[in-house]
Amino acid sequence: MPDRREKDTKASILQAENITKSFPGVLALDEVTIEVKQGEIVGIAGENGAGKSTLLNIIAGIYRPDSGLLLLRSEPYSPHNYQQANKNGVFMVFQEQGLVPSLYVYENLFLANEENFISNGILNKKKMIKEAVDAMENLNLKIDPTKLTWSYSFHERQMIEISKAFTLAKIREIEMPLILLDEPTSGLSDVEIEILFEKVKEYSARASFLFISHRLSELIELCDRMYIFKDGKNIKSLETAHTSESDIHEYMVGRKREREFYREDRQITAVGEEIFRVSRLAKDGAFTDISFGLHQKEIVGIGGVVGCGKTELGLCMAGIEKLDQGTITVEGKSIHKVTLKNMMKKGVGYVPGDRKNEGIIGYLPVNWNVTLPSIPDITVWGLPFLNIKRENEITQTFVSKFKIKTPRITTMCYSLSGGNQQKVLMAKWVAKNLKVIILDNPTRGIDVGAKEEIYAILRDLVEQGLSIVLITDDLLELIGLSNRIVIMKDGVITNEFESPPGNKTAENELVKYMV
Amino acid sequence: MADIVTRRKSLGIVIPVSFIAVLVLSFGSINPRFLSIANVYNLIRQTSVLMIVAIGATFVILMGSIDLSVGAIITISGIVSAIFVPKLGTGAIVAGVAIGGFAGAINGLVFVYGRVPSFLVTLAMGPILEGLALIICKGSPVVIKDMNFLKIASGKLMGNFPNIGIWAILIYCFFTFVAFRTRYGRYVFTIGAGEKASQFSGVSVRRIKIITFFVSGFLSGLAGVLFSARCQSGTARMGEPFILDSIAATVVGGTALTGGSGGPHRTILGVIIMGILSNGMNLLNVHPHVQIIIKGVVTILAVAATLDRSRLEFVK
Numbered sequence: 001m002p003d004r005r006e007k008d009t010k011a012s013i014l015q016a017e018n019i020t021k022s023f024p025g026v027l028a029l030d031e032v033t034i035e036v037k038q039g040e041i042v043g044i045a046g047e048n049g050a051g052k053s054t055l056l057n058i059i060a061g062i063y064r065p066d067s068g069l070l071l072l073r074s075e076p077y078s079p080h081n082y083q084q085a086n087k088n089g090v091f092m093v094f095q096e097q098g099l100v101p102s103l104y105v106y107e108n109l110f111l112a113n114e115e116n117f118i119s120n121g122i123l124n125k126k127k128m129i130k131e132a133v134d135a136m137e138n139l140n141l142k143i144d145p146t147k148l149t150w151s152y153s154f155h156e157r158q159m160i161e162i163s164k165a166f167t168l169a170k171i172r173e174i175e176m177p178l179i180l181l182d183e184p185t186s187g188l189s190d191v192e193i194e195i196l197f198e199k200v201k202e203y204s205a206r207a208s209f210l211f212i213s214h215r216l217s218e219l220i221e222l223c224d225r226m227y228i229f230k231d232g233k234n235i236k237s238l239e240t241a242h243t244s245e246s247d248i249h250e251y252m253v254g255r256k257r258e259r260e261f262y263r264e265d266r267q268i269t270a271v272g273e274e275i276f277r278v279s280r281l282a283k284d285g286a287f288t289d290i291s292f293g294l295h296q297k298e299i300v301g302i303g304g305v306v307g308c309g310k311t312e313l314g315l316c317m318a319g320i321e322k323l324d325q326g327t328i329t330v331e332g333k334s335i336h337k338v339t340l341k342n343m344m345k346k347g348v349g350y351v352p353g354d355r356k357n358e359g360i361i362g363y364l365p366v367n368w369n370v371t372l373p374s375i376p377d378i379t380v381w382g383l384p385f386l387n388i389k390r391e392n393e394i395t396q397t398f399v400s401k402f403k404i405k406t407p408r409i410t411t412m413c414y415s416l417s418g419g420n421q422q423k424v425l426m427a428k429w430v431a432k433n434l435k436v437i438i439l440d441n442p443t444r445g446i447d448v449g450a451k452e453e454i455y456a457i458l459r460d461l462v463e464q465g466l467s468i469v470l471i472t473d474d475l476l477e478l479i480g481l482s483n484r485i486v487i488m489k490d491g492v493i494t495n496e497f498e499s500p501p502g503n504k505t506a507e508n509e510l511v512k513y514m515v
Numbered sequence: 516m517a518d519i520v521t522r523r524k525s526l527g528i529v530i531p532v533s534f535i536a537v538l539v540l541s542f543g544s545i546n547p548r549f550l551s552i553a554n555v556y557n558l559i560r561q562t563s564v565l566m567i568v569a570i571g572a573t574f575v576i577l578m579g580s581i582d583l584s585v586g587a588i589i590t591i592s593g594i595v596s597a598i599f600v601p602k603l604g605t606g607a608i609v610a611g612v613a614i615g616g617f618a619g620a621i622n623g624l625v626f627v628y629g630r631v632p633s634f635l636v637t638l639a640m641g642p643i644l645e646g647l648a649l650i651i652c653k654g655s656p657v658v659i660k661d662m663n664f665l666k667i668a669s670g671k672l673m674g675n676f677p678n679i680g681i682w683a684i685l686i687y688c689f690f691t692f693v694a695f696r697t698r699y700g701r702y703v704f705t706i707g708a709g710e711k712a713s714q715f716s717g718v719s720v721r722r723i724k725i726i727t728f729f730v731s732g733f734l735s736g737l738a739g740v741l742f743s744a745r746c747q748s749g750t751a752r753m754g755e756p757f758i759l760d761s762i763a764a765t766v767v768g769g770t771a772l773t774g775g776s777g778g779p780h781r782t783i784l785g786v787i788i789m790g791i792l793s794n795g796m797n798l799l800n801v802h803p804h805v806q807i808i809i810k811g812v813v814t815i816l817a818v819a820a821t822l823d824r825s826r827l828e829f830v831k
Contacts, residue, residue: 320715344717352715361709363775372705373716375698384698428716 011038012074013178013208014059019068021054028054030232031068038176041200041209043219043240045248046229047447052212055229056180059210060092061085072178083112089174091165093181099157101150106132108149109164116171135167140202154306155192158184159199166207179203181211185218186445189305190475190511197222214447216245228252249448261452262480264501266459271483272296275467276348276436278317281326286312287491290326294436294467299458301470301482301499304514309491311353314440314471318350319343331435344373349429353440353471355418359425362414366406367395369413370427377432398427402457419450426454430461437461438469443477455481475507487513530820531769531784535791542795549798556677562790563683564589564742565760566783569768570690571734572761573782574727577694579707579774580633582728584622585735585761587644588615589754592739594648597657597749600664607664608740615736616729618644623728627721633728641758649751656750659743668744679741686734691780703727708775763810764789767817788813 014036021029029051036042044052057063059070061079070077072088079085082092092098099108106129110117117124117131132145141159149157162179169177181200185193200209200222213219219226220240228236228251236251276294281287287309294300302310315321317328319340328335330346343350352358360369371378371391378387378394395409402423406416413421422442429437442458443451458481462468472478478485485497487510494513497505542549568585575582596611603610618640625636659665668679694700702723705713714720738757743749768785770777792813796806 340715340717341719350715357709358711358715361705361712361775363708364705368701368705372713372718375701376717379698386696386698386701388696 012036013038013040013072013176014077014210015069015071015074016055016059017069017071019055019058019065019070021051021058021063021065027232029058029065032229032232032234034227034234034237036178036208036210038208039204040225041204041211041223043211043213043223043226044229045213045216045219045226045252047252047449050229050252050447051232052229053182056092056182056210056212059085059178060090060180062092086113086168087172089169089172089177091168091177091179093158093161093165093179093184097154097157097161099149099161101148103149104145105143105147105149105152105160106145108160109135109145109167113168113171131167131171135163135170139163139166139199141199155188155196158188158196162199162203166203169207175206177207179207179209181209183212183214183445185213185215189307189473189514190507191305191514193218214445216248216448219248220245252448261455262477263455263459264480264504266463267299267481267483267501268297268462269483269500271298275331276469277329279327279329281313281316281323281328283312283316283321283324286316287488289492290488292486292493292496294469296435296467297462297465298483299462299468299470299481301472301478301485302488303472303475303478303485303510304488306473308488308514310471310488311440313488314350314438314469317343317469318348318438320350344432344434347433347435348438349373349432349434349436350438351425351429351440351442353444355421355425355444360413360421360428363412365410365412366399366404366416366424367391367409369424370395370398370431373428374431394431395427398423398431402427403453417450419446419453422446422450422454423457426457430466434466436467436469438471440471441473442470443472443474475510479504479507479510485510489514528769528781528784531767531781531788535784535787538788538791538795542791542798546795546798549795552675554794554798556675556680558790558794559680559683560677560745561794562786563677563679564738564745565757565764565789566683566786567686567734567738567741568757568761569764569782569786570686570779571731573765573768573770573777573779574690574694574703575633575731576762576765576770576772577707577774577777578703578724578727579710580626580724580727581762581772582622582633582637582731583758584618584637584640584644585731585738586752586754586756586758587641587648588618588732588735589739589742589757590750590752591618591644591648591651592736593743593746593753594652594657594749594751596740597659597743598651600659600661604661605663605667608667608737611740611743612733612736615739616733619729619732619735620725622732623725626728627724645752652749652751654751656748658748665744665747668741679745682737682741686737687779687783691778694778694780699723699726704775704778706774759814760789760810763814763817767814772818785817 012035016032016034018031018033019029020031032055046052054063058065061082061084077088079088109132110128114123117128129145136143136145141163143152143156143160165177165179184196188196211223220243223240226238226240227234228248230252272295274293275296279291281290290313292300304310312321316323319338319342323338328338330348335342335346371394378390379385380387392409399406399409404423405420413424443454458468470481479499482499485499486493487495499505548554572582572585592611592615595614596607599607599610622636622640625631626633670678672678672681702718705718706720706723710720739754742753764785765782766772767788769781789810792810793806
């Protein structure tokens with residue numbers, strides 16, 4: 001690794017002192033103090049709700065702190081909005097991507113900053129394009145600024161956002177911008193993450209970075225130093241060179257992370273009969289010739305980079321999207337028409353990866369969410385009336401079983417944390433007494449503590465007879481949970497692995513078949 | 516966190532109820548005739564038709580859509596039933612209701628299968644139906660003379676309580692039950708609150724949407740029949756005021772335009788408020804044109820107060 005850690009990093013870029021911020025009912029930041037020095041890559045770890053994003057939003061001018069002091073390059077700094085932060089050389093790469101897809105790349109780079117290219121009231125596009133081309137070259141990016149933004153992948157658009165920071169900094173003649181990265185890796189495959197990290201390390205000669213991630217391994221790999229936030233407080237500062245994931249985990253949740261995070265000890269080796277089989281499934285433009293079987297009490301994991309077709313495969317197996325070819329067999333009986341309703345009737349359910357939009361309904365209470373797929377099953381005397389009593393019983397059962405933290409079963413789901421929302425989402429489908437559940441990224445965007453609880457729930461369910469198809473971008477999760485692993489690349493299966501407990505495949509072995 | 520939930524819900528009902536109290540006290544103290552039994556019955560007569568239309572509007576709005584054709588459906592069903600009275604007597608009710616249901620079903624089908632936004636479908640359906648109505652009645656009012664038919668609205672089956680009020684109350688009770696105690700009702704809420712998630716949970720979203728527009732059309736048809744009985748004639752454009760009023764009553768009562776929250780049980784509050792405003796302002800001899808302005812202001816205030824801004828990414 002280049003000696004970036006030994007370069008001159010003494011000058012301070014950002015100092016946050018005793019920052020406090022609360023929202024109605026929640027103290028998000030409690031006298032937090034951190035520092036970022038020139039050329040450093042500083043990470044922040046912490047569970048959901050620990051305050052990491054809030055701090056970044058304050059630094060980016062999106063929120064104003066209730067109290068505390070910010071110093072940028074040793075000068076007082078209190079941006080009233082994001083534009084002001086930009087003017088001071090502070091830029092943020094947003095999780096939801098701050099680019100307008102239908103514009104050209106160069107238009108996005110200079111969005112809201114066009115005044116630098118105006119002469120006599122007319123926009124000088126040639127100059128904009130030239131600046132953009134220079135910037136991309138400078139940053140070693142193979143991106144053509146004259147192409148439309150949506151023609152680039154999520155990952156490439158993220159690089160465009162980062163390059164935006166550098167181009168705008170250059171226009172304002174700011175030497176070393178401060179770039180804030182808020183969970184840039186969720187939504188990226190492992191391969192794309194590697195590329196992102198390479199670039200960030202390359203750019204750290206010319207910028208300072210503040211980086212938030214859920215994934216401890218990423219923080220250790222990328223950052224020079226890191227802070228650990230817990231319940232709105234900065235509880236620890238660490239040099240990443242001498243830190244292990246379990247150390248961080250211990251600070252974050254207060255207990256040592258055990259090897260049994262994925263409860264490999266509970267993996268069921270004596271699986272039952274084959275309960276679900278797909279043969280030669282194909283969908284134009286997504287995947288072809290997909291065949292595999294699932295036994296009772298088994299977990300089959302499907303992995304691959306973003307875009308390999310596994311998400312579409314999940315949607316097709318669930319009956320939500322149409323298959324072009326192939327057959328699906330449940331308990332030996334082939335399914336005539338693969339539709340969502342039919343698959344549900346035959347005992348196959350699907351838990352979508354996009355929890356917020358496709359999974360639970362935030363503006364409805366917990367009990368209405370949990371019972372939604374089951375409504376046709378809990379009738380009153382066979383008539384289409386609702387059985388409110390039964391609904392509440394079912395909800396209460398799952399709130400206890402899954403330890404869902406909610407003030408009441410009638411609380412609106414939007415007020416639950418991500419982890420609890422995911423539990424509600426799972427309860428929804430488990431309540432239907434299915435035989436097979438297809439999960440798409442069940443622990444996306446959830447903190448370590450909640451993940452552990454969900455893994456325990458999955459192990460419970462499998463012990464009780466459920467079979468699971470696990471589609472996930474999280475390699476470690478894929479390896480830790482599955483009995484067998486199927487790897488996809490560009491729409492076809494490239495390899496299958498047995499994954500018995502105690503003899504699990506290494507990540508790089510799997511990645512070989514993904515790229 | 517729980518405070519946010521319960522506080523929002525109870526705030527929701529406190530506002531319309533206290534507003535009603537304020538109105539009653541104000542109007543009552545300025546003109547004591549406002550509080551007389553005769554006036555209460557007047558109020559019931561004046562608001563029953565709106566009550567019925569507004570229930571239909573509530574279901575559509577709960578689902579996240581909107582129905583701008585209710586006025587035209589009232590007109591055409593009022594005229595058609597008036598025309599059928601000489602031949603069918605009270606049976607003309609069926610004709611009116613059938614036309615309403617049919618129009619509503621067309622709205623639903625074009626909305627679902629044509630993938631035309633409900634705003635546009637129903638906006639266009641309005642003039643189409645009004646035009647048809649004008650053709651049918653040849654531009655002049657259709658007078659109703661059959662006493663039996665007129666009695667369905669103006670008669671008094673129970674003491675001095677107006678028949679038209681009985682219709683309104685029955686519809687109100689029935690559809691409140693439907694909203695909270697039937698599968699269909701539950702699905703209307705879930706589609707309004709989260710259509711994608713509902714679809715992924717196995718809800719027949721398309722079927723529910725078509726049914727809801729049918730219900731709105733059906734209820735508007737019924738309202739048209741009763742309105743023509745009350746006015747003793749079917750006239751072109753008679754349903755026009757109900758377009759705004761039905762939406763206003765729904766929203767003022769506490770059902771959010773964004774869908775998924777509120778319900779027909781709240782719409783009665785909105786209807787009462789709009790009714791009291793008109794009734795009270797009439798007794799105070801407020802000019803009719805000024806009344807319209809005041810109604811508009813109240814509607815905006817109600818929407819502003821109940822709008823769930825967190826669900827609107829951008830205010831367009």
